[in-house]
Amino acid sequence: MAHAIGVGPPQRVAGLRARGVHRQCRGRAARDHALGVAGPARELDPTIDVRPDERFVDDGDVITSAGVSAGIDMALHLVARLASPERARQVRRDIQYDPRPPV
Template identity: 65%
Template structure:
């Protein structure tokens, strides 16, 4: 049960974000926060300007907030996708991520979102992972990071990073367990019928 204080999770959106990187965790976390409001958590999406955000493969998402109007978040989730590459040279975005991470108690990423966290200086000396095709780049961006090439996700206390695309769903279920209980995470998994059985 919640102590009465509402806590917030923010999903960061940006042009050419990977669809499943964002929507996979959103499905998990929105199921949790909407079906079990008594747990005390809320979820919102936020982008720099609040305008409709074109994703990497053609979907468009309308964020709920522009960054200057968004509530302070206890947990931030930075997805990956093709759009992370320009962000590595976008000091305005990197400063925003640094500020959000400082305000939050937990910083998380999906896929190449970890590259942005690395460029922002948030992964120094930490065990981390990302999409398998970007592991070398992650190590290059933050040489002190301990890059795990096998993990689906890595929990290092106030930092959780996950591997590519669909791994974000696993990480989000882990977040429900971390922020509430394993039993609640199992209820969410059952509710969204997440039982992977690849046909190939």
């Protein structure tokens, strides 16, 4: 998933291939969906610094994440960045999101 900041509202897309998002990641750090870890993203553009061990990567005006729950983590990070950490905690409570896996 990738989201561009400052270009309009964030867009959820499935993987760096969708809508040519990989072009926005050229020469930058990024995280692709778990199904596309490193290989496909690097095949699209070898200058993308794929970070397979990170749930999301904030590279300034482009934020990428690794799937559904990582997308929630990324969204909360964005709320903290644009509003405040307290607002992000409030949103997390409101959506009853507990990032600790039950198993």
